[in-house]
Amino acid sequence: MAEQSSNATLFQNVRIFDGKNDLISAPSDVLVEGSRIARISATTPVSDLDRHVTFVAGGGRVLMPGLIDAHWHAMFATLPFVALTTADVGYANLAAGQEAEATLLRGFTAVRDVGGPVFGLKRAIDEGIVVGPRIYPSGAFISQTSGHGDFRMPYEVPRAVGDPLSYLERVGISAIADSPDEVRLRAREQLRQGASQLKLMAGGGVASHFDPIDATQYTEAEIRAAVEAAENWGTYVTVHAYTPHSIRNAVAAGVKCVEHGQLIDEPTAELLAQHEVWLSLQPFLDDEDAIPLPDPEQRRKAGEVFAGTDTAYTLANRYGIRVAFGTDTLFDPRLAARQGAQLAKLVRWYPTAGVLKMATSDNAELLALSGPRNPYPGKLGVVEEGALADLLLVDGDPMQNIRLLEDPATNLLVIMKDGQIYKNLLAA
Numbered sequence: 001m002a003e004q005s006s007n008a009t010l011f012q013n014v015r016i017f018d019g020k021n022d023l024i025s026a027p028s029d030v031l032v033e034g035s036r037i038a039r040i041s042a043t044t045p046v047s048d049l050d051r052h053v054t055f056v057a058g059g060g061r062v063l064m065p066g067l068i069d070a071h072w073h074a075m076f077a078t079l080p081f082v083a084l085t086t087a088d089v090g091y092a093n094l095a096a097g098q099e100a101e102a103t104l105l106r107g108f109t110a111v112r113d114v115g116g117p118v119f120g121l122k123r124a125i126d127e128g129i130v131v132g133p134r135i136y137p138s139g140a141f142i143s144q145t146s147g148h149g150d151f152r153m154p155y156e157v158p159r160a161v162g163d164p165l166s167y168l169e170r171v172g173i174s175a176i177a178d179s180p181d182e183v184r185l186r187a188r189e190q191l192r193q194g195a196s197q198l199k200l201m202a203g204g205g206v207a208s209h210f211d212p213i214d215a216t217q218y219t220e221a222e223i224r225a226a227v228e229a230a231e232n233w234g235t236y237v238t239v240h241a242y243t244p245h246s247i248r249n250a251v252a253a254g255v256k257c258v259e260h261g262q263l264i265d266e267p268t269a270e271l272l273a274q275h276e277v278w279l280s281l282q283p284f285l286d287d288e289d290a291i292p293l294p295d296p297e298q299r300r301k302a303g304e305v306f307a308g309t310d311t312a313y314t315l316a317n318r319y320g321i322r323v324a325f326g327t328d329t330l331f332d333p334r335l336a337a338r339q340g341a342q343l344a345k346l347v348r349w350y351p352t353a354g355v356l357k358m359a360t361s362d363n364a365e366l367l368a369l370s371g372p373r374n375p376y377p378g379k380l381g382v383v384e385e386g387a388l389a390d391l392l393l394v395d396g397d398p399m400q401n402i403r404l405l406e407d408p409a410t411n412l413l414v415i416m417k418d419g420q421i422y423k424n425l426l427a428a
Helices: 081-086 089-105 119-126 180-193 220-232 244-253 266-275 296-319 339-348 352-373 402-406
Strands: 008-016 028-033 036-041 054-057 062-065 067-072 108-113 134-137 141-143 174-176 198-201 237-241 257-260 278-281 323-325 391-394 412-417 420-424
Touching: 008 391, 062 352, 067 323, 067 339, 067 352, 081 089, 089 108, 089 119, 089 412, 089 420, 108 352, 108 412, 119 134, 141 180, 174 180, 180 198, 180 220, 198 220, 220 237, 220 244, 237 244, 244 257, 244 266, 266 296, 278 296, 278 352, 323 352, 339 352, 339 402, 352 402
Parallel strands: 008 054, 008 062, 067 108, 108 134, 141 174, 141 198, 198 237, 237 257, 257 278, 278 323
Antiparallel strands: 008 028, 028 036, 062 391, 391 412, 412 420
16 A cells, blocks of 8 residues: 555655656656645655645655556456466455556556456555456457457357357456447447557457457448447447458557557558558567467467567658556566566667657657546546656656666665555665
């Protein structure tokens, strides 16, 4: 739980990375009142403070916005796939709650959860029952029959009209829908439960067993049905897609964001830029952060994605595509703990300042596309007066050494979310 009982915090003598600029500011004081940043000034005389205040002696260290993971799965991050598909959902919720606290203590104060039954977890975090980041939930990912979200067992096919839903559908992990009318129905169900954006599976995937990675999933009309449902609620649709054809199909239907896209080609990259569609891209490489996959066909598909990652980032840079940072960690607690390490990898394609902006103010702009469905109205991803007080005090300068974020237990001295301190290594 939060370690702070006062209604104000003063960070004294901190240098600021504000989430937008390439330079670290001169030493300043930052006053937080309630859930927002109230004042940034050269000095703050204690006599000006007429209430109980928690003082944090910054000692010239860097204060920066909380990090944002734009592609996170709270329910899937740490549990093996077999446990997710067979265990009681209460067990999965408890594991997700534990991971939510770990996520916050790694400095990620907000996540966009792009698939899974996290509405209950989000509520528990918002009400202070458990500790975790702000969650922008998509709810169940919507998939066609045979799509990337169709994890039914072979004996569950064929399914006749009126047959019971599969276990994963019943607990809200996936929602299988065919035809524009069914997609519209499942989309509206997620919005009813509080989805801040919708997630559709528009192409083949790696972790799924039954769909080739080159498959295009859903027709333009089916995707457009979800887009219309989302737009009628003031929000947007994001899609899972790797290939040019699946991406183009989704863009034609009006989606605002594409998840992954590692197999993109140059004309499709230009199309994303023209339509101002976001690319939520992950640094998938054949390295220590590769998701363990027991099946040879899954590993083969993963190899295709790894081979395309460098090209995807290169094309995104060339055409000025709005790129979001996300991890898409699945099924492994060791990998989940490497969120900061995955962020640090992006210096392979971007300058350090660009990487830090991507994980703060840029990702916050993507979250804000949810418009009136935004569960946390206010400005995230920046250190400025009036912004929501999601803040990290770093022992060192991440602009000079972004690898400081790989070891949050040591290098993140203070973690604040919504004006509440959840970690303070400087406390007496």
